[in-house]
Amino acid sequence: MDTVVPSPQPERNMPLLMVRNLRKYFVVKSERLLGPPLMVQAVDDVSFTINEGDTLGIVGESGCGKSTTARLLMHLIPPDDGEVQLNGKRLGGPDGLTLRDLRRQMQMVFQDSYASLNPRLSAQDSIAFGPRAHGMAPQKATGKARELLALVGLEPSQFGRRYPHELSGGQRQRVNIARALALDPRLVIFDEAVSALDKSVEAQVLNLLMDLKKNLQLTYLFISHDLNVVQYVSERVLVMYLGKVVELGPVDNIYHRPQHPYTRALLASRPTMNPDVKIEQSPLTGDPPNPINPPSGCRFRTRCTFAESVCERREPALVPGDSAAGHLVACHMLDRNSGHSKAVNR
Numbered sequence: 001m002d003t004v005v006p007s008p009q010p011e012r013n014m015p016l017l018m019v020r021n022l023r024k025y026f027v028v029k030s031e032r033l034l035g036p037p038l039m040v041q042a043v044d045d046v047s048f049t050i051n052e053g054d055t056l057g058i059v060g061e062s063g064c065g066k067s068t069t070a071r072l073l074m075h076l077i078p079p080d081d082g083e084v085q086l087n088g089k090r091l092g093g094p095d096g097l098t099l100r101d102l103r104r105q106m107q108m109v110f111q112d113s114y115a116s117l118n119p120r121l122s123a124q125d126s127i128a129f130g131p132r133a134h135g136m137a138p139q140k141a142t143g144k145a146r147e148l149l150a151l152v153g154l155e156p157s158q159f160g161r162r163y164p165h166e167l168s169g170g171q172r173q174r175v176n177i178a179r180a181l182a183l184d185p186r187l188v189i190f191d192e193a194v195s196a197l198d199k200s201v202e203a204q205v206l207n208l209l210m211d212l213k214k215n216l217q218l219t220y221l222f223i224s225h226d227l228n229v230v231q232y233v234s235e236r237v238l239v240m241y242l243g244k245v246v247e248l249g250p251v252d253n254i255y256h257r258p259q260h261p262y263t264r265a266l267l268a269s270r271p272t273m274n275p276d277v278k279i280e281q282s283p284l285t286g287d288p289p290n291p292i293n294p295p296s297g298c299r300f301r302t303r304c305t306f307a308e309s310v311c312e313r314r315e316p317a318l319v320p321g322d323s324a325a326g327h328l329v330a331c332h333m334l335d336r337n338s339g340h341s342k343a344v345n346r
Contacts, residue, residue: 014087014088015049015050015051015052016050016051016052016086016087016186016187016219017049017050017073017084017085017086017106017187017219017221018049018083018084018085018088019046019047019048019049019073019082019083019084019085020047020082020083020084020085021045021046021047021081021082021083022043022045022046022047022069022072022079022081022082022083022084023043023044023045023046023079023080023081023082024042024043024068024072024077024079024080025039025040025041025042025044025080026039026040026042027039028040028292038292039292040291040292041242041243041291041292041294042065042068042243042291043065043068043069043072043079043243044065044243044244045082045244046065046069046082046240046243046244046245047245048238048245048248050187050219050221050236051219052186052217052219053213053217053218053219054219054220054235054236055213055219055220055221055222055233055234055235055236056220056221056222056234056235056236056237056238057222057223057224057230057231057233057234057236057237057238057251058221058222058223058224058230058237058238058239058240059224059225059227059230059237059238059239059240059266060225060239060240060241060266061225061241061266061288062225063242063288063291064240064241064242064243064288065240065242065243065244066191066223066240067191067192067223069223069240070108070189070191070221070223072084073106073189073221074102074103074106074108074189075091075099075102075103086102086105086106086186086187087105087186100134104134104183104184104185105183105185105186105187106185106186106187106188106189107180107181107183107185107187107188107189108180108188108189108190108191109173109176109177109180109188109189109190109191109193110176110191110192110193111191111192111193111195111196112196113169113172113173113175113176113196114164114165114169114172116172116176117164117172117175117176118164119163119164119165120163121163122160122161122162122163123145123149123154123159123160123161123162123163123164123167123175124142124145124146124149124156124160124161125142125145126145126175126179127144127145127148127149127175127178127179127182128141128142128144128145128182129141129179130179130182130183131144131145131182131183134183144182145160145178145182146160148178148179148181148182149175149178151178151181151212152174152175152177152178152208152212153174153204153208154171154174154175154178159171159175168201169196169197169201170197170201170204170205173193173194173197173205174205174208176193177193177205177208177209177212181212181216185218186218186219187218187219187220187221188218188219188220188221189220189221189223190209190220190221190222190223190224191223192223192224192225193205193222194206194224194226194229195224195225195226202229206229206232206233209233210233220233222234227255227266227267227270228270230251231251231255234251235250235251236248236249236250236251236326237249237250237251237254237255239254239260239262239263239266241262241288241299241300242288242289242291242294242299242300243291243294243299244299244330245318245328245330246260246262246263246300246329246330246331247259247260247262247263247321247327247328247329247330248318248326248327248328249321249326249327249328250326250327253321253327254327255267257321257322259321259322259327259329259331259334260300260329260330260331261300261304261305261306261331262284262300262303262304264283265283265284266283266284268283269283269284284303285303286302286303288303289302295312296312296313296315297310297311297312297313297314297315297316298311298312298315298316298330298331298332306333306340306342308332308340308341310332310338310339310340311332311340314332314338316330316331316332316335316338317330317335318330319331319334319335320334321334322334
C-alpha cells in the first residue's frame with residue numbers, strides 16, 4: 001500500500017459529527033482521607049452536531065471546557081461517558097471506527113505552534129510523517145508535503161527544509177495546518193489556532209482557512225475566545241459555561257439576538273473601535289464558580305441578575321429560543337413551564 005485511502009463521504013442528511021452527552025471529570029489530588037474524591041467537572045453532558053461543510057464555533061470564558069471538548073473528540077483523553085459519531089459511525093465495535101481511522105478523518109491544529117512541531121523534523125518532514133505512517137511511500141509523502149506547503153502559502157524550496165526554530169509563528173501555524181491536511185481529513189478542529197498570532201498575520205491565516213474550506217470541502221470546529229473571529233468563520237455557534245452548553249444556534253441569531261444572559265454579557269464585553277462607545281461597567285460580575293463544586297441548578301445563577309429560586313432548584317434544559325429554528329437556550333426564562341417570573345410574559 002503506497003497511498004492514503006480516501007476518507008469515506010458522509011451519508012446524505014446525516015451530520016458529519018454527532019456528539020451526545022459527552023462528559024469528562026478529572027480527579028483532583030487531595031489530602032482528604034474520607035469521603036468521595038474531588039472531581040473537576042470539565043465537560044458535563046455536552047451534545048451538538050456539525051453538518052458537512054459547516055463551521056461550528058465554540059466560545060466561552062477560560063476554563064469553560066472548550067479545549068477539553070476538542071481533546072475528547074480526538075480521543076487524546078478518554079471520555080467518562082457519552083458518544084461521538086463521525087460519519088454515522090462511533091469508535092469501536094465490529095462496524096465502528098478504529099482510532100486510526102478516526103484520526104485520519106478528523107485532525108486538530110493546536111494553539112502553540114512551536115510545541116506542536118517536532119524540533120528535529122523539518123517542515124516538509126513533519127507534514128510527510130502522517131502519510132508515511134499510514135502507508136504512503138516516502139518519496140510520495142514528501143511530494144505531497146511540498147504540495148501542501150505551497151497550498152498554505154509557503155514556497156517549498158524556501159521553507160521545506162527549515163526547522164521550527166527557523167520559522168515565524170505564522171509560518172509555523174501554516175505548517176501545522178498543512179500537516180493536519182496531509183491525511184485528507186473531512187473535519188479539522190482548531191483550538192485557539194490563531195490566538196497567539198498578531199492581528200495582521202491572524203487575518204491572513206483566517207482568510208487561508210476560509211479558502212481551504214471552500215476548495216477542499218472541509219468541515220471545521222473552531223474554538224476561540226475571540227468572539228469577532230468566531231463570528232467571521234462560523235455558520236453556527238455553541239456557547240459554553242462551566243462545562244455546560246448554555247446556547248447553540250446560527251451565528252446571526254447568537255450575535256444579533258442572543259437569548260441567554262451569559263451570551264449577552266459575553267457579547268457586551270467585546271471591545272469596539274468606536275471611541276464614542278465606552279464600557280462603563282463590566283457586563284459580568286465576579287469570577288466563575290469552582291468547577292469542583294459548581295452551583296446547583298443553573299450554573300450561571302450566581303452571576304445572573306435574573307436568578308430566582310427555580311434557578312437554584314432545577315437545572316435548565318436546552319429549549320428552543322425565540323429567534324429561529326435550531327436556536328437552543330438553557331435558561332428557565334425561555335421555558336414557559338419553568339415557573340420563572342420572566343417566563344410568564346413570554
